[in-house]
Every structure is written in structure tokens, then in C-alpha cells.
Amino acid sequence: MASKLEFVRFPAPDGVNGWWETLPPPSPAASVSSGHQYDWVVVGGGITGLCAARRLAELAPDASIALVEADRIGRTTAGRNSGFFVDLPHDISSESYSRSVEADKADVRFQRHGIDYVRSTVKQYNIDCDWRDDGKFHASVNRKGHNALAHFAEGLARINEAFEWLDEAAIAKVTGTNFYRGALFTPGCSTAQPAALMRGLAATLPENVKVFELSAVRGIDDQGPSKVLTFANGKVVARQVVLCTNAYAATFGGHPNGLLPVYTFASMTRVVNPEEVKRLGGTRSWALIPADPMGSTVRRLATDRICVRNHFAFRPGLEVSQADLAKAKRMHQRSFDRRFPMLKDVGLxxxxxxxxxxxxxxxxxxxxxxxxxxxxxxxxxxxxxxxxASGKLIAEYALGHSNDLIRQLLNQPHPRSLLVRPIADVAVSAAIWVKEFSAGAEL
Ligand SMILES: Cc1cc2nc3c(=O)[nH]c(=O)nc-3n(C[C@H](O)[C@H](O)[C@H](O)COP(=O)(O)OP(=O)(O)OC[C@H]3O[C@@H](n4cnc5c(N)ncnc54)[C@H](O)[C@@H]3O)c2cc1C
Incomplete structure (x- = not known):
């Protein structure tokens, strides 16, 4: 019997994405039109969907492939982030390094596999997205943060990963601010302008991929040998479908399935003028994450803007309110002012x-x-x-390939469903609040 997968949540504007707004206007969007048939339809034009569509096209050059995105590519989450392609586990004060060394190494291999794929595409097509292989700084502001970094450094040593300590003066020389007590530099992280990267990846897809934007899939009917995808303005038939919708899959069929949409927020300053740049000092471009994962990520951009990210909020309805955005902006301004007192007139x-x-x-x-x-x-x-990595690998898996990384992904645990959902929802929000509160000075 035919079964149906229904989407009940769709991307919402959720504030104004500075990465997107500071790019030249995009080319007009092509929307999906009814009655077409494809060998493959990839749903979701974030980084996962873009890599899945590219890899399918590389391995099956004669196949017809459609990539469908509900909004504009580069305007949604994959083009809204802080642009860190992180090769090492992120949650540096967690217990992850007490797991087996092999499991940690496998995670690093997996993450580097993804970074290498995107880097080689950026280089091959000369994608203009400020791609940098400059590494990142993990900075601490107090003893607690320093201890977390020391724990992380021990883990890095166990898996033979390179790092370098910077004292207070050395990290101030990079950032221009005396806010940080010290930092750990790790060289394997790359950064990019995320909206420019997503647009560039979409624009350089092989010819057998058609990109459709402003085309939200409403439902997918399983009709045996083919799938029928329903859009607001009609239907498209696919032999195979690959879902890369990340958080928007949290309520498939209207039922929660263990995926937790947790929002995080960012702000970008106006362009800092040459006199302010002089007052700030430091180097022209740097990327820094906090010792406490709930603290503030900060990037100074070569465009002379500064980007601050912090604050988390569990929003199972997949939408944030004006109050959420106003709160995030207050938190960002406070974090910015504490770090950059010499830039007190620079607004977000x-x-x-x-x-x-x-x-x-x-x-x-x-x-x-x-x-x-x-x-x-x-x-x-x-x-x-x-x-x-998972976008590239799902394409390989779907085409019958097998390798260690695919096996690693197939063996990972499924998201654990939270029973008694309304109570669990309150617990998730409370856990975030407690962690954020304890991040204290790192915010
Ligand atoms: C402020 C912020 C900072 C962050 N910083 C970092 C960072 O520095 N490094 C990092 O690794 N991660 C960061 N992240 C997280 C990162 O952005 C996400 O992990 C990443 O975007 C996931 O990619 P994805 O392609 O799997 O999902 P998404 O980027 O969410 O893409 C899914 C796509 O599916 C589309 N879609 C959903 N439903 C439908 C539908 N029904 N029909 C068609 N299309 C649909 C959506 O519009 C969306 O474009 C950050 C996130 C935020 C918000």
C-alpha cells in the first residue's frame, strides 16, 4: 500500500541573515514546475543536500537529478552559520575524549573527509567565498575555561593531533582585545563566508543537476517503483529521493522523532571604519570559538565586520519570535562590548x-x-x-558503494525518542538554560 511522508514545518525568515544581505543580489530563482520526472530528487539545499546532489551527479553522470530547496540556497541555516568547517570534536569540555582513541580518530577522519570534498570543489571552481585554511583559536577567559582547554589538549595529544598554546599577550596580538586569558590554536579548521559558499556550490553543480528554489516539498507518496513529491504548484515524480532537510525533519508526519530543533543566533556588525580598525589592532581575519561550548564564537572578517554567535533556544515549532531575536541581539551586543570596548560606537x-x-x-x-x-x-x-561528509556519503551509499565511513554512519545510533514529549520539552529548555548560565564569563 502507498505510504505518505508529510512535511509540517517549513523554513521561516528567523531574522535577517547578514551573510546573505552583504552579498550581491542573487540570480532569480527557478521554481519547480509540475509534471517532470527525475531519476533522483534531493530535498534540501543546505550543505548536506548540495554535497549529495554533486556526488550523485559525479558518480551517475547520465542520471537526471533535481535539487529542491524551500527557500533560497544560502539564505537558510547552511548560509546562516559562523562558517567553521571543524575537523575535531567540538564539545571540548565533554567526556568525548574518554571514549576510545579509535572512535575519536574515526570522527576526525569523517569530518576531514567532508572538509576535503568541499575545499577541493571550492578550489576547482574558484568559488568566491573567502575560503581559508587558517585554523581556529579556542580561547578561555578564566581558570575554568583554561582547564577545559587543557583537557582538550590532552585528548589531542592522545590522538596525535597538532595544537599550539597562546598566552594572554599572544591571543591579544591576534584579536586586538585583552579579553582572553589564553587560547589553544588548532590548524585543521577551515572557514568560509557560508552564504557565498552555498550559492557557489549550487552554481557549479554538474550539468545533470537542476536546482529549484522557493520550492517546498509538502509530501512524498511512496508508489512502489516511484515516489511522487507534492509542491504548492504541482507534483514531480522521482525514481529515488534523498532527504537532506536536517531539523525540518523533526516533525515528519506530525510526530516528533527524537530530532531536537535547537536554535542558535548570530549578529554581524556594520563595517568598521579605518580609524576603528586601527584602534582595534590585531590581525585582519581570525576565527575563535569559546572554551565552553555555550560561550561566544567570534569571527573578524576580512570585510572589516565582526560576527558574534551565542545563545541557544529549543524551538520545536521551528520558528523563532521577535522576542527571541531581541534577546539574542542584547546578548550579542553585551558580548561584543565586553570584548571590544575600543569599538563602543560599532552597532550590530x-x-x-x-x-x-x-x-x-x-x-x-x-x-x-x-x-x-x-x-x-x-x-x-x-x-x-x-x-x-554525510551528503557525499549518502550519495555513494544510495548508488551501491561501500566503505569504512559509510559503515561508520550506518552503525551510529538513531536519535533517541523523547517520550512524554511536553515534559521532555521543558526539560530540554531547562538543560539549555542551566548550561548557558554556567558558561557565565565565556558569553
Ligand atoms: C548561527 C549559527 C551558527 C552556526 N555555526 C556553525 C559553524 O560555524 N560550523 C558548523 O559546522 N555548523 C554551524 N552551525 C550549524 C550548521 O549551520 C548546520 O549544522 C548546517 O546548516 C546543517 O546543514 P544541512 O544541510 O544538513 O541542513 P540545513 O542547512 O538546515 O539545510 C536543510 C535545508 O532543507 C530545506 N528544507 C527544509 N524543508 C524543506 C522542504 N519541505 N522542501 C524543500 N526544502 C526544505 C531548508 O530550507 C534548508 O535549506 C551554525 C548554525 C547557526 C544557526
Whole structure:
């Protein structure tokens, strides 16, 4: 009997994405039109969907492939983030390094696999997205943060990863601010202008991929040998479907399934003028994450803007309110003022939020569902590198390939469902609040 997958949540504006707004206007969007048939339809034009569509096209050059995106590519979460392609586990004060060294190494291999794929595409097509292989700084502001970094450094040593300590003066020389007590530099992280990167990846897809934007899939009917995708203005038939909708898969069929849409927020300043640049000092471009994962991520951009990210909010309805955005902006301004007292007249020009896709047990969805639809969903916070890798690998898996990384993804745990959902929802929000409160000075 035919089964149906229904989407009940769609991307919302969620503030004004500074990365997108500071780019030249996009080319007009092509929307999906009814009655077409494709060998493959990839749903979701974030980093995962872009890599899945590219890899399918590379491996099956004669196949017809459609990539369908509900909004504009580059305007949604994959183009809203802080642009860190992180190669190492992120949650540096967690217990992850007490796991087996092999499991940690496998995670690093997986994340580097994604970064390498995107980097080589950026280089091959000369994608103009400020791609940098400059590494990142993990900075601490107090003893607690320093201890977390020391714990992280021990883990890095165990898996033979390079790092370098910077004292207070050395990190001030990079950032121009005396706010940080010290930092750990790790060289394997790359950064990019995320909206420019997503647009560039879409614009350089192989010829057998057609990109459709402003085309939200409403439902997918499993009709045996083919799937029928319903859009607002008609239907499209596909032999195979790959879902790369990340957090928007949290309520498939209207039922929660263990995926937790947790929003985080960012703000970008106006352009800092040459006199202010002189007052700030430091180097022209740097990327810094906090010792406490709930603290503030900060990037100084070569465009002379500064980007601050912090604050998390669990929003199962996949939409944030004006009050959420106003609160995030207040928090960002406070974090900015504490770090950059020499730039006190520099306001935040853009503030926005976007959903991460977390789960209680760090599980993710990868593989073929019972209805025959393929899926790569659940970035758990490191979506740029992990999404790049899982997008590439779901395409390989769907085309019958097998390798260690695919097996690693097939063996990962599924997101654990939270029973008694309304109570669990309150517990998730409370847990975030407690963690954020304890991040204190790192915010
Ligand atoms: C402020 C912020 C900072 C962040 N910083 C970082 C960072 O520095 N590094 C990092 O690794 N991660 C970061 N993240 C997380 C990162 O952005 C995500 O992990 C990443 O975008 C996941 O990629 P994805 O392609 O799997 O999902 P998404 O980027 O969410 O893409 C899914 C796409 O599916 C589309 N879609 C949904 N439903 C439908 C439908 N029905 N029909 C058609 N299309 C649909 C959506 O519009 C969306 O474009 C950050 C996130 C935010 C919000």
C-alpha cells in the first residue's frame, strides 16, 4: 500500500541573515514546475543536500537529478552559520575524549573527509567565498575555561593531533582585545563566508543537476517503483529521493522523532571604519570559538565586520519570535562590548537565528528508510563538516558503494525518542538554560 511522508514545518525568515544581505543580489530563482520526472530528487539545499546532489551527479553522470530547496540556497541555516568547517570534536569540555582513541580518530577522519570534498570543489571552481585554511583559536577567559582547554589538549595529544598554546599577550596580538586569558590554536579548521559558499556550490553543480528554489516539498507518496513529491504548484515524480532537510525533519508526519530543533543566533556588525580598525589592532581575519561550548564564537572578517554567535533556544515549532531575536541581539551586543570596548560606537547591523538538529544521544539518521527514501539528517552542531561528509556519503551509499565511513554512519545510533514529549520539552529548555548560565564569563 502507498505510504505518505508529510512535511509540517517549513523554513521561516528567523531574522535577517547578514551573510546573505552583504552579498550581491542573487540570480532569480527557478521554481519547480509540475509534471517532470527525475531519476533522483534531493530535498534540501543546505550543505548536506548540495554535497549529495554533486556526488550523485559525479558518480551517475547520465542520471537526471533535481535539487529542491524551500527557500533560497544560502539564505537558510547552511548560509546562516559562523562558517567553521571543524575537523575535531567540538564539545571540548565533554567526556568525548574518554571514549576510545579509535572512535575519536574515526570522527576526525569523517569530518576531514567532508572538509576535503568541499575545499577541493571550492578550489576547482574558484568559488568566491573567502575560503581559508587558517585554523581556529579556542580561547578561555578564566581558570575554568583554561582547564577545559587543557583537557582538550590532552585528548589531542592522545590522538596525535597538532595544537599550539597562546598566552594572554599572544591571543591579544591576534584579536586586538585583552579579553582572553589564553587560547589553544588548532590548524585543521577551515572557514568560509557560508552564504557565498552555498550559492557557489549550487552554481557549479554538474550539468545533470537542476536546482529549484522557493520550492517546498509538502509530501512524498511512496508508489512502489516511484515516489511522487507534492509542491504548492504541482507534483514531480522521482525514481529515488534523498532527504537532506536536517531539523525540518523533526516533525515528519506530525510526530516528533527524537530530532531536537535547537536554535542558535548570530549578529554581524556594520563595517568598521579605518580609524576603528586601527584602534582595534590585531590581525585582519581570525576565527575563535569559546572554551565552553555555550560561550561566544567570534569571527573578524576580512570585510572589516565582526560576527558574534551565542545563545541557544529549543524551538520545536521551528520558528523563532521577535522576542527571541531581541534577546539574542542584547546578548550579542553585551558580548561584543565586553570584548571590544575600543569599538563602543560599532552597532550590530544584522541579527538572525537558525535551527541545529540535535538529539539526546547524539544520534543521526543516515541510510534508507523503510519507505525506500534515503536520508542524511542530524548534524548535531558540526553540520558544515559533518553535513558535507554525510551528503557525499549518502550519495555513494544510495548508488551501491561501500566503505569504512559509510559503515561508520550506518552503525551510529538513531536519535533517541523523547517520550512524554511536553515534559521532555521543558526539560530540554531547562538543560539549555542551566548550561548557558554556567558558561557565565565565556558569553
Ligand atoms: C548561527 C549559527 C551558527 C552556526 N555555526 C556553525 C559553524 O560555524 N560550523 C558548523 O559546522 N555548523 C554551524 N552551525 C550549524 C550548521 O549551520 C548546520 O549544522 C548546517 O546548516 C546543517 O546543514 P544541512 O544541510 O544538513 O541542513 P540545513 O542547512 O538546515 O539545510 C536543510 C535545508 O532543507 C530545506 N528544507 C527544509 N524543508 C524543506 C522542504 N519541505 N522542501 C524543500 N526544502 C526544505 C531548508 O530550507 C534548508 O535549506 C551554525 C548554525 C547557526 C544557526
Amino acid at each position: 547591523e544584522y541579527t538572525w537565528g537558525g535551527p541545529l538538529c540535535l538529539s539526546a544521544n547524539n544520534g543521526a539518521l543516515f541510510g534508507r528508510r523503510d519507505d525506500g527514501v534515503y536520508e542524511a539528517i542530524g548534524c548535531n552542531g558540526l553540520g558544515l563538516s559533518r553535513g558535507s
